[in-house]
Amino acid sequence: MEIIMPGARKLGRPTAHRNAMLRGLVTYLFKYGKVETTVTRAKEVSSIAEKMITLGKENTLASRRAALAYITEEDVVTALFEKIAPKYEAVNGGYTAIYKLGPRRGDAAEMAMIMLVPTKEELEAAEKAKKK
Numbered sequence: 001m002e003i004i005m006p007g008a009r010k011l012g013r014p015t016a017h018r019n020a021m022l023r024g025l026v027t028y029l030f031k032y033g034k035v036e037t038t039v040t041r042a043k044e045v046s047s048i049a050e051k052m053i054t055l056g057k058e059n060t061l062a063s064r065r066a067a068l069a070y071i072t073e074e075d076v077v078t079a080l081f082e083k084i085a086p087k088y089e090a091v092n093g094g095y096t097a098i099y100k101l102g103p104r105r106g107d108a109a110e111m112a113m114i115m116l117v118p119t120k121e122e123l124e125a126a127e128k129a130k131k132k
Contacts, residue, residue, distance in 0.1 A: 009040055022048060027072045029096075030080050034115035039100060042114040046096045049114075053095045056085025087119050 011018050025045045029035045030052070035045065052071065055063040059081055067077050088095050094117060101111040118126075 009044055011041060011044070023070055023072055026052060026070070027076050029114060029116070030071065030076045030084060031073065034113055036101070036111065036113050038104075039098070039110045039112040042098045042112040045114055046098060049096050049116075050093060052080060053085050053088055056080045057089060059085070084116065087122070091119070 011021070013021065021041075022044055025035055025037060025041065026048050029045060029049055035042070037045070048070075052067055055067050064077065064081060067080060068074065071077050071080070096114055097117050099113045099115070101113055103109065104111050
């Protein structure tokens with residue numbers, strides 16, 4: 001499955017390196033729920049992650065294989081289809097959020113945190129736990 005990048009940002013890397021970097025970032029996002037990276041990378045990862053979650057909502061063999069072709073770890077794909085995508089079943093898009101963190105110390109590149117947006121059920125459960 002070829003992921004077409006919106007806006008075609010090249011990120012200062014050759015095609016193979018860029019694709020490998022984005023695959024790694026998407027895998028890391030689904031594995032840990034958030035990633036700290038530059039703003040432009042976060043925007044690219046966001047669009048790809050949203051497409052992967054949409055694939056996960058279909059939950060067919062073809063969609064699972066398409067996700068396996070892009071995501072680098074099999075257990076992350078399993079988690080995507082069994083845990084992450086079902087949470088967003090009632091939502092059409094907007095699965096990720098990008099928060100700007102300010103400039104990086106070394107080269108002043110604008111940094112951002114990309115994370116999966118919590119669902120209403122998760123927010124309500126967190127409030128109940130806080131009240132107890």
